[in-house]
Amino acid sequence: MKWGIVCNPNMPRAASLAKDIYEFLKESGGDVFPQDHLEKTLETKGYSLKEINKHAEIIVTIGGDGTILFALAEIEKPIFSINTGGMGFLAEVESKYAISGLKKVIAGEYTIEERSKLKITVDGKRLPDAVNEVTVQTSQIAKMLHLQLYVESDLIETMGADGVIIATPTGSTSYALSVGGPLMDPAVSAMIIAPIAPFKLSARPWVIPLNKTVKIALLPKSKESKIVIDGQFSKEATPENDILVTGSEKKARFIRFGESFYQMVRLKLVR
Numbered sequence: 001m002k003w004g005i006v007c008n009p010n011m012p013r014a015a016s017l018a019k020d021i022y023e024f025l026k027e028s029g030g031d032v033f034p035q036d037h038l039e040k041t042l043e044t045k046g047y048s049l050k051e052i053n054k055h056a057e058i059i060v061t062i063g064g065d066g067t068i069l070f071a072l073a074e075i076e077k078p079i080f081s082i083n084t085g086g087m088g089f090l091a092e093v094e095s096k097y098a099i100s101g102l103k104k105v106i107a108g109e110y111t112i113e114e115r116s117k118l119k120i121t122v123d124g125k126r127l128p129d130a131v132n133e134v135t136v137q138t139s140q141i142a143k144m145l146h147l148q149l150y151v152e153s154d155l156i157e158t159m160g161a162d163g164v165i166i167a168t169p170t171g172s173t174s175y176a177l178s179v180g181g182p183l184m185d186p187a188v189s190a191m192i193i194a195p196i197a198p199f200k201l202s203a204r205p206w207v208i209p210l211n212k213t214v215k216i217a218l219l220p221k222s223k224e225s226k227i228v229i230d231g232q233f234s235k236e237a238t239p240e241n242d243i244l245v246t247g248s249e250k251k252a253r254f255i256r257f258g259e260s261f262y263q264m265v266r267l268k269l270v271r
Contacts, residue, residue, distance in 0.1 A: 001106065004056030005034040006049070006071045008063030014084045015041050017095055018062050021082075024099055028106060031055075049074035058105065058255065062098075065090045065174075069230040072131045072252050078112050080105055080255040089173055089268050092255060105255060113256045115170045115186050116210055119248040120229065122241050129248045130229045132171035136216050136237060137163030137196060139224040146222045149193060150215040151208055161198040163225070166191055166214055166245045170252065173269065181205045186261055191247070210247030217243070 003025050007014040018034070022042050025032045033055050036046030052059060053075045061071050064085020071079060082098045083091035093101040104110060118130040138145050147164065149157040167176035172184040172192055181194040182205060193206040193214060208214060218225060218239040225237045237243065259267075 001029075002031045002055060002057045003033065004047070004052035004059035004075070004077070005032060005038065006052065006059060006061045006063075006067065006075075007035065007038065008067045008085070009037045011063055011084055013095070014062045014067075017082070017084060017098060018042070021060060021062070021098060021102065024102060025060075028102075053077055060102070061091075062095075064088055066231065069131055070232055072117075073128045073230070073232055076250060076253070078253040078255050080110075087268055089264065090170070090254070092257060101257070104257060110255045110257055113186070113254045114251040115254065116168050116189065116191075117248040117250050117252055118166060118168055118191060119246050119250075120227070121244045122227065122235065122237070124242070127227070127235065128229050128233050129250055130166075130171070131168065131252045132174045132230045133165050133167035133176060134230075134245060135163055135165045135175065135196070135228045136218070136225060136243060137228060138222075139226050139236070143223040144199065145225050146219040148217040148219065150217065151206075151212050156193075156206065157195070157203060159195060159198045159200045159203045161200075161203065162196040164216060165194040165196060166216075167194060168192075173265065176205070177269075179205075182207065183265065189247070191245070213244055213246040215242075215244055 007018040033047045033052050039046035059079050061067050061081045068090045081091040084095045120127045120134050144160045146160050165176045169184040169186040176194045179194050181192045189210045195203045220239050227237050228234045
């Protein structure tokens, strides 16, 4: 089996675990392609995310949810995620179960869960897909954006706000949740439009089919703004930009052992 290893370089605990996992996978007879920044720690050749995606069959991520989102910007292969961060809502196992979890993967005792991504284009140019969400938000604290939201050609909202979040079902438990968006089962083929601090009582979240296209139109009196994707990628935005969001043809793929979305919500969020 061919494995990739991606870990958070800013977590000493993650780098230490990456070394243990590398040695275990090599001893198990696998070909291992570690991320390039691990070259010194593992004393072996490192690879870029694109190279890992090309060569590996399964990618092991070690870190928090941010590490998973970082990896999924380039990786389309199934991900086995090990949490060494905080909540780790997207992760499958905690670090103490890393090796036992890998043994189950090697034995084929797992399923692959596919989750929707969002496709974002600005003036016809495609940006990285979003696993959690894309936000259009003010670049200046305490300054307001003025924007219009369209679904296909229908205007659904005109408002002043700190910004707007377009979230996947996966992202429904993240930023969108904190601004009053609904929890959504990942199997639902839809996206959430959630205003950020709208200066309008009637502005509320929407749930829109993934096959629809959402247009975010910044009005001329808006202040400096930016587009942020999964907290990993950002780009300045202006009222002249044509910003479109729809469902992506690509999927995020996770290795799972059986816990349901509802169990994860209860274990991670209801506490």
